[in-house]
Amino acid sequence: MVTERRQRICDAAIDVLGAGGSRRLTHRAVDAAAGLPLGSTSNVFRTRDALLAGVLDRLLERETAGWQQLTTAGMPRDVGTFAALLAGLIEELTGPQRMLTLARQAIFHEAAFRPELQRRIDAAQRDLLTWGGGWLAALGSTRPERDLRALLALIDGVLMLRLANPHDAPPTAPMFVALLRGLRADVS
Secondary structure (H helix, E strand, O other): OOOHHHHHHHHHHHHHHHHHOHHHOOHHHHHHHHOOOOOHHHHHOOOHHHHHHHHHHHHHHHHHHHHHHHOOOOOOOOHHHHHHHHHHHHHHHHOOOHHHHHHHHHHHHHHOOOHHHHHHHHHHHHHHHHHHHHHHHHOOOOOHHHHHHHHHHHHHHHHHHHHHOHHHOOOOHHHHHHHHHHHHHOOO
């Protein structure tokens, strides 16, 4: 069970990561961002590795909620509507949720060097592939897991480009339409 304090610490750590990257992530910085007394973060997360793992879990929890919210109105049955939903998600993740996305990029970079974080990301991705493959199957994909991996790679690339150069970002809906239509063609 996640305590309110643990969640508050993790959300503050996400803000620290989003504002300054992984080099800024310290127990002291998180205490300050959370408005907690010094030592509060280290009481919950004894080491930096434990803090990173907790933050990753919270990031994944928040991302999963975002994906679920994307389809709360029901799964779109046409490519154009789904592409528009994805474009809206990109706008949200690079606009109001920009700090979350920057924190995600920072922690994924950390994962490149930390096998425990890699395992957590892999488990979360398998969960997403399990329930998200149905979206693409409904749109005509005959290989939904493979195709969802391609879609997720495009989303990650678009997010990175929009974060790095927000003033020269191409419209995303047409990119998603092109990918989704290509998936339906099932080119091997």
